[in-house]
Amino acid sequence: MSAHAASTSFEDDARDLHDHGKKVSPGEIAIGVVIGRTSEFFDFFVYAIASVIVFPTLIFPYVDRLQGTIYSFAVFALAFIARPLGSVIFIAVDRLYGRSAKLTIALFLLGTATVAMGFLPGYAQVGNWSVVLLSILRIAQGIALAGAWDGLASLLSLNAPEGRRGWYAMLPQLGAPFGLLVASGLFAFFVATLPAADFIDWGWRYPFFVAFAINVVALFARLRLVVTPEFTTLFESRALQPAPVLDTIRAEGRTIVLGAFAPLASFALFHMVTVFPLSWIVLFTRETPGRFLTIEVIGAAIGLCATLVSGLLADRIGRRTLLGSTAVLIALFAIGAPMLLDGGATGEWVFMIVGFALFGLSFGQSSGSLATSLGKTHRYTGSALTTDLAWLFGAGFAPLAALLLSSKLGLAASGAYLFSGAVCTLIALGVNKELAKRANEG
Template sequence: MSAKAELPNSEGLEHDAAELHGRVDAGEIAVGVIIGRTSEFFDFFVYAIASVVVFPRLIFPHLPPIEGMIWSFAIFALAFLARPLGTAFFIAIDRRFGRATRLTTALLLLGTSTVAVAFTPGHAQAGVWAAIILGIFRIGQGVALGGAWDGLPSLLALSAPEKRKGWYAMVPQLGAPFGLLVASALFAYLLIVLSAEDFLDWGWRYPFFCAFAINVVALFARLRIVVTPTFQELFERRELQPTPVFEAIRAEGPRIVIGAFAPLASFAMFHMVTVFPLSWVFLFTREEPSRFLMIEMVGAVAGIFAIMASGVLADRYGRRKVLGGTAAAIAAFSGFAPQLLEGGTVGELVFMVSGFILLGLAFGQASGAVANSFAKRHRYTSSALTSDLAWLFGAGFAPLAALLLSVYGGLLASGAYLLSGALVTLLALWLNRTLGHSHLPEGRKRAAEKAG
């Protein structure tokens, strides 16, 4: 069977849909993907920003500022530990009750856990229980994020034209800078217009209420696509159906591991230009957090264009070359760039813009870096597990690790985390080339290697 038959192009997808309930194309899927990912990343960044500017003072005021930030980042990591458990739990719901029930339940849990954070008491009211309560809500967010996987990114990848797969692969990643822009703008506005006392008392809670509202809107937007008869049929025809987690692990274990580590450079970079620099500026400079959030917004705009550029480059040179080239560039960046954070406004701006450009080029192609090597029967579950593990190993502990390294070894030492991620990415890409397609027929192997 040819690669084209195995990986249908957009014309074939549109023909299938037209036979069912009207014309559906990759562009419509892309809209649903962007809406879903933007809402998830808005939730993510609302919590991430609060973990720097709110929780150390609200939950850990009895600790020195650095220790409070460390404990805040430790709670931040709990969501990433919980995500694989959420995937396993919601895959079971999907198999028993269907994708609509899974998505509705997961997003309601995500919205409820997020808005619940807004009601978290401070240490002055609840003592040590304040940290425990926050940790429980954070775990709830992680479980829900594991269940929020709707399969649309995989369907988008399968529906993309053969010569534009890199372009469509970057579409889901646009949700990250969009979510960061909105979250940063909202926090910056509140920090500017409110006094420090009002912000810490009630102002910081408002973004979490906004996150709940955005989740509700995103839920209906995604359900409109996912549960229609047209898309249900398309999921079935493309064999994008959930299989038991342990079955997928037995069948695809090595490729899941490779897929989790292949984008490690971009995931490590993700927090090195978002959460970590905000914590450094907050702890070790006299700069107002609102001002640095505006710099982050400038960087996010650069990241949007870089993500789009990654699609063009991947279609021209191949996804593996883009990932490998950006991993090497990130390794070089790690050797000097973190010190720019000590260079005042100019240094911070250079760090953030250059960092976001590298992040966009790498992160734009990080989604499903080895998805083509998964057997079709296990692609849905394996892709979800790969995403969970990539976030866990690449991003979950990045702010904590970078902060500890910089506190005890200086800013230059924080680059060691980036360097390790870049080296692991290069190793994983090499392993994927030698092992990742070993189970495929020869024709599909050549096509997958060309696309990857």
């Protein structure tokens, strides 16, 4: 039974509520996509920030702060390891029961796992069970994030006006700076207004509670789009139809791997300007977390503006050209970034401003940069797998690797890690261009 035939009551209700016989504009699609991505990244950053300023004390108090943060980052990586498994599970759900059932289950799982973290008991209450519970909930987040991948960014891109593909491809990426801005702002408020004991006891939990409400809003925004005639048309043409995972890997394995490595510079920088510097400041300086979280709020605003600019540039010079150019700039930034981060207040500001500007320019065009190289039959599933692997390779272990390297070899080692990500992006883009050239010649 196909997902199209298996129309659920959610789809029927959404269609009755929203079907007015009008064509859905790209602007309406953009709003739904941005809301959905913002909810995902808000959940992501709430956990990421807590993994630095809460969990080392709450869950790992039996080791020193550095080791506790390393353990916390190891748990952080579990979600990225679980994402490919989540894609396998939810692609099967999609094929059997439809896109709306998949989204409903995934977003409620994501919201429930995130809210449950807000009720998590500490090591002082339940001992090592707190580590087990945190790990289970983190894995659930990863599985749910894979299921929340909906192909709506493709719907938006394919409905974009002529000559505006880069702009509309950029819009889903706005969810990252929006999510960081809200998450950092909430934590900065509670850190600044509460005594340290109260913050660790109960104050840190409130951002996790907010996540469920945001996920409910995101669910209905996405269901609004899944039932549109435009989505149905693309589904029936196979552009948004899920294909079996093994068939997709056999048919498009090379493109999936190249697509996973193409945005590596952007995804590595993603954590190098968000999660890792916060851990470095907390562990190796006397600076308060609240001050640096405020800097991150400002950095997120800069990243938001740079993401918007990336849409304009991509339509002028091309998405792949922009990705390659920013990878070169990220490589140059990686050389000087350690000195900036370790250069006092002024260095921190320069690090964050330049880092977030480059992050916005690169991340704005990083999603599905090689998706057009995928065949139509396997494009939806191939894009989902590419996204999972890109996050796993480029982001999942970035905070852990950067902190381990920096604590053992000095801060310059984190720059070398970022530099390697930029090199991988340039190699992937070059190999893909050469393969495309050979295919055209053949």
